[in-house]
Amino acid sequence: MLLIKNGKIITMTGVTHENGCVLIENGKIKAVGTKIEESKEYEVIDASGAWVLPGFIDAHCHIGIFEQDMGFEGSDGNESTDPVTPELRAIDAINPMDSAFKEAAQAGITTVMTGPGSANVIGGQFVAMKTMGVSIDDMIILEPAAMKVAFGENPKRIYSSKKQMPSTRMGTAAKLRETLIKAQNYRMKKERASKKDESFDIDFKMEALIPVLEKKIPIKAHAHRADDILTAIRIAREFDLKMTLDHCTEGHLIVDYIKDCGYPALVGPTLTARKKVETKNKTFKTLGILSKEGIKTAIITDHPVVPINYLPLCAAMAVKEGMDMDEAFKAITINAAEICNIEKRVGSIEVGKDADIAIFDGNPMEIFTNTLYTIINGKVVYNR
Structure with missing residues (x-):
């Protein structure tokens, strides 16, 4: 003891x-x-x-799947050969030997939500896990924990260069809707076959989306710009889905809409340069503005975009720019745990x-x- x-x-x-x-x-x-x-x-x-x-808990990062100091050999976060890959599982790519896990533990970060990047419209399954261990199987808290989807610049940039859909924001939204409708139809056919005790061909992609449709896990929506955040909200409502608004960079510009929808905001990475057009309005003020309106918030690094050991520093910068300190602590502990659906164990x-x-x-x-x-x-x- x-x-x-x-x-x-x-x-x-x-x-x-x-x-x-x-x-x-x-x-x-x-x-x-x-x-x-x-x-x-x-x-x-x-x-x-x-x-x-x-x-501490980082509710959105790519630790272990985009490894530090590895380049291409350790970059396993984007299967950018198909814009719809819900069947991908982060647990099959995370390397617990990534040096970032040790740095996370040294900074007091004991839990992370990690998984695929944002190249695809649907990127695959995230996992909630501890930051110390040898085998991913022993480190898991919750798997699958969320399904990654992405809006905005990334999917259109990746696939326009391949001259395929999506090359516009319209295409991204359409691809997501199309896939969710296919998943709904698949689930109904599977249920009918089960009731009639008939054989049924399993579709690996569609199976991965059933927990999303049943609201057992949320979609984890990469969205920076205000219009992309609103598109994510629109689609989640259309299909009655659980969702987290990840990055939420321009959330402070549409506070009333975010408050009305009830979805939590995972804000970051903010300790970076504004390298993309969709992040031109990035500010540490966003967290304070959202939290003061009663919106459940978490602070994220998006590691390796911001090194994961800087999570407490990101919280400090949010406080400096107007966030209540108690709320900032919640944003890297209990709020993050509740948003990740792991509050019964950590936070x-x-x-x-x-x-x-x-x-x-x-x-x-x-x-x-x-x-x-x-x-x-x-x-x-x-x-x-």
Whole structure:
């Protein structure tokens, strides 16, 4: 058993213990409070003067699938030979040996949502996973966790160069609608065949979309520009889908529409140059504007676009530009967990949850703060 004592325990449940303790047993949080009786059998971390938080969560990145320092050999995030590839699974491309996982853990980031890029209209399945391990199968929290879809510049740029559809925003939307209608028809035929006990030919692509139609997983919509965000909302409503608005760069320009639709916003990568026309209005103010309207937000790096270890720095920049600090902490902990549908396991320091905890020598949003310890599943994976 592991006991963390004397720390500032920020639980992300609305309770902070200024001089508190956390007891960990068998990879889970067993107790949280101001005083937990110490035993000789416990391994003890004295966190006097330190901040203790739930491990941070990056709700949208490409860690392990676009590997650091690898170039083409480690670039496995876009199967840009077909604009519709829902059957692709991130777990078949993620390399847990990617050096970025170690850097994430050293920054207190214990969970990520990672998967395909945005070359295709439908890119494939994302996975929610821990940032430390040898086999992806042992690191998974939720799989599939979401289905990647993309709007805007990327699909039209990739496929116009191949002289095929989509080469316009109209084409992207049409391809997505066409595929969702095919999936609906496929599901109905499969259900009829099952009721009649008839044989049925499995379509691998369509099978991957059934959890989307049944609202078991959301579509993860890459959309920067305001009109692309609104197109994503329009299609999600047409087909009654769950959705997250990923990037949401111009979300601050259409706040009322985002608030009305009820879909959460995953904002980022903002700590970058404006390299594309659709990111010309990028600003760290977006997060504060959205969160103040009650829109559930998460802060994302889109790693490797922004190195994943800069996630706390992105939160700090959002605070600097008007976001409430408590909301910024939520955006990289409990909000991110809830948006990723993994809040029963991670995102806060509560009894019964995974013992994923990060300990810092000060406020982790401050540039000079160091990570002292990172704990994943109750094991210390980083000790400064």
